[in-house]
Amino acid sequence: MKAVQFFRKKVTAEDIFHAVDSLLSYKKIIFICIIVFLALFFLTQTLPSLLTWDTDSPSFYIAAKGMRQGLAVYDQSVFQSLAESELGKSVSVYPYIYLPFVAQCFIPLSLLGNSVYFTLLYILNLVFTFGCLFLVYLLLKETGERANRFLLLFLFLLLAYNLPLRATINHGQVNILVFFLILLAFYLLKNDHDYAGSAVLSLAIVFKIYPVLFLFYFLIKKKFRPLSYTLLNLLGLFTISSILFGIRHWMAYIRMNLSSFNGGSLSAFLKGFSSHQDNNSLKAFLSQLFPIADHALVIVITAAALVLIAFLFTFPLRKRIMAEDFPFIGSVIFVLSLMLLPISWSHHYVIMIFPMAYLFREGVSQKKPILLFLSLLISFLVFSYPRYGGFPFNQIRFMGIGLYLIILLSISLLSIKNWMPHHKKGVENG
Amino acid sequence: MEKKEITLGTLLTAVMIIAVCVVVMIPHYKMAVEKAAARSTMADMNLWADAIEDYTTEHSASPSNPNGSISYKKTLVREVLPYIRILRIKDWWGNPYWIWTEGALAQYGLSLEGKGDYLIVSLGSDGIRENWNFSSSDPEAGFFPVETFLDFEKDIVLYNQTFVRIPERTKLRPQ
Numbered sequence: 001m002k003a004v005q006f007f008r009k010k011v012t013a014e015d016i017f018h019a020v021d022s023l024l025s026y027k028k029i030i031f032i033c034i035i036v037f038l039a040l041f042f043l044t045q046t047l048p049s050l051l052t053w054d055t056d057s058p059s060f061y062i063a064a065k066g067m068r069q070g071l072a073v074y075d076q077s078v079f080q081s082l083a084e085s086e087l088g089k090s091v092s093v094y095p096y097i098y099l100p101f102v103a104q105c106f107i108p109l110s111l112l113g114n115s116v117y118f119t120l121l122y123i124l125n126l127v128f129t130f131g132c133l134f135l136v137y138l139l140l141k142e143t144g145e146r147a148n149r150f151l152l153l154f155l156f157l158l159l160a161y162n163l164p165l166r167a168t169i170n171h172g173q174v175n176i177l178v179f180f181l182i183l184l185a186f187y188l189l190k191n192d193h194d195y196a197g198s199a200v201l202s203l204a205i206v207f208k209i210y211p212v213l214f215l216f217y218f219l220i221k222k223k224f225r226p227l228s229y230t231l232l233n234l235l236g237l238f239t240i241s242s243i244l245f246g247i248r249h250w251m252a253y254i255r256m257n258l259s260s261f262n263g264g265s266l267s268a269f270l271k272g273f274s275s276h277q278d279n280n281s282l283k284a285f286l287s288q289l290f291p292i293a294d295h296a297l298v299i300v301i302t303a304a305a306l307v308l309i310a311f312l313f314t315f316p317l318r319k320r321i322m323a324e325d326f327p328f329i330g331s332v333i334f335v336l337s338l339m340l341l342p343i344s345w346s347h348h349y350v351i352m353i354f355p356m357a358y359l360f361r362e363g364v365s366q367k368k369p370i371l372l373f374l375s376l377l378i379s380f381l382v383f384s385y386p387r388y389g390g391f392p393f394n395q396i397r398f399m400g401i402g403l404y405l406i407i408l409l410s411i412s413l414l415s416i417k418n419w420m421p422h423h424k425k426g427v428e429n430g
Numbered sequence: 431m432e433k434k435e436i437t438l439g440t441l442l443t444a445v446m447i448i449a450v451c452v453v454v455m456i457p458h459y460k461m462a463v464e465k466a467a468a469r470s471t472m473a474d475m476n477l478w479a480d481a482i483e484d485y486t487t488e489h490s491a492s493p494s495n496p497n498g499s500i501s502y503k504k505t506l507v508r509e510v511l512p513y514i515r516i517l518r519i520k521d522w523w524g525n526p527y528w529i530w531t532e533g534a535l536a537q538y539g540l541s542l543e544g545k546g547d548y549l550i551v552s553l554g555s556d557g558i559r560e561n562w563n564f565s566s567s568d569p570e571a572g573f574f575p576v577e578t579f580l581d582f583e584k585d586i587v588l589y590n591q592t593f594v595r596i597p598e599r600t601k602l603r604p605q
Contacts (some may be wrong), residue, residue, distance in 0.1 A: 007438050269502045279545050390465070390470035393463045
């Protein structure tokens with residue numbers, strides 16, 4: 001009879017939250033052990049990256065060496081011959097397709113020799129990974145112990161089996177650093193350090209172009225002071241780089257990118273990568289969905305899709321966006337940047353940690369288990385689904401962020417009436 | 431606002447049903463993924479074939495690739511670049527395609543001595559060349575049924591615009 005009564009017991013969403021929280025908060029040491037275990041699990045997965053040289057890390061190294069010697073690093077033949085003389089023929093090095101500033105920043109590291117350089121980059125990437133988690137926590141934490149405990153656990157769960165993170169560390173890429181800089185910028189801006197925040201954001205922009213989209217945040221929120229600071233800082237960084245290393249690297253970079261708009265004159269490397277199976281951008285998705293469409297048509301469809309997204313997020317949600325702060329707008333920009341880039345590799349998806357954590361936090365603070373389930377599901381698709389299979393299975397990661405955008409749009413439209421008072425009151429947790 | 435309640439029994443039953451469905455679906459899902467990889471690979475091979483044909487028509491000579499291997503640095507890739515809409519040098523299992531053109535040694539029992547001959551090969555999911563030879567007396571002998579995951583390890587071979595080794599249900603050129 002007792003068993004029957006047990007199964008007939010009514011449960012609510014609050015009961016489920018309470019049950020999970022009781023497990024987590026039973027003894028503080030248990031919670032700490034779970035977090036430490038997840039962090040160690042992540043670290044052990046990244047250890048093999050210390051022993052292998054992947055294709056991106058040597059590319060930065062060779063570009064830094066080339067910059068120091070005043071060579072034309074965007075000339076593929078010059079670049080490859082330098083790579084062969086520095087690392088030998090056995091190491092495969094991708095052409096350098098990043099902004100000149102990145103290679104210029106790596107010059108001091110490249111002076112230490114390749115072994116020290118690769119090891120330092122690995123350590124720096126790990127440090128910035130934990131730095132990113134800390135900043136995401138600071139930007140999203142709320143009043144209430146329970147919500148923050150859930151958020152912390154979710155962040156470390158994201159760390160545990162995160163293929164984009166592992167790819168970034170294995171490739172020796174700079175995506176984690178850029179993600180860290182964006183988060184730091186908005187943390188500083190949140191605490192009214194306008195100049196420092198703008199300086200950090202401009203640094204992120206000269207490392208990878210996509211953070212330039214965050215300038216829209218300033219425009220939407222009519223924050224013209226940080227906007228002008230950022231533009232001035234960008235001008236300053238460009239001037240310093242041009243004085244020290246010459247303007248020709250910037251011109252070569254612009255020429256290389258302009259050629260991307262003309263399919264016929266693309267290099268085999270860039271053309272191959274823009275339609276690569278593992279490219280998870282909107283453009284690549286469309287070119288796989290319509291394989292008979294030519295280059296120009298795919299660009300037109302991509303532009304039309306982006307205009308539609310922009311329309312949805314500006315007109316129906318204008319009031320909501322105006323009332324919201326960085327977590328909501330930042331999440332949308334992070335997702336749109338992945339869609340907008342012509343090439344979005346797996347390692348670019350590390351930035352999804354922030355949007356996923358935001359959705360999870362909303363689930364906890366609104367006490368909606370469905371949001372928690374969806375954030376866990378999309379997190380699995382974005383971070384843990386293996387890179388494998390034919391179309392459309394190879395595009396699961398891209399479809400994951402598409403689903404995320406739809407969910408964010410839906411909850412925003414559904415909560416448009418009661419959102420503002422809900423937020424003004426603040427959310428009580430625990 | 432009224433609190434939505436369900437019984438613990440209902441919740442546990444729903445979780446169990448979902449778990450059983452997932453376990454049953456996994457092999458079917460994996461098979462669908464492999465089939466999609468094979469289909470996408472064949473579509474790519476058609477793009478390569480079209481590009482080689484276009485190049486040959488325009489230049490009255492085949493692009494050159496005597497040893498079959500493909501990379502971004504290869505002359506063949508540079509030559510067909512303006513004619514290929516979507517350039518992929520690897521198949522959908524992540525292994526590079528092999529392309530032999532006019533003048534190369536015979537492969538899989540297929541001669542490449544004729545004008546404009548070419549052979550495009552995907553080594554399948556295992557990336558290892560299969561010990562199979564084309565039979566001119568029975569050109570369809572190379573078509574194979576897909577029953578297990580091991581069947582995806584077989585090579586896919588396209589010879590002068592015709593698939594001669596291919597999963598059975600996809601004899602026609604996929605688009």
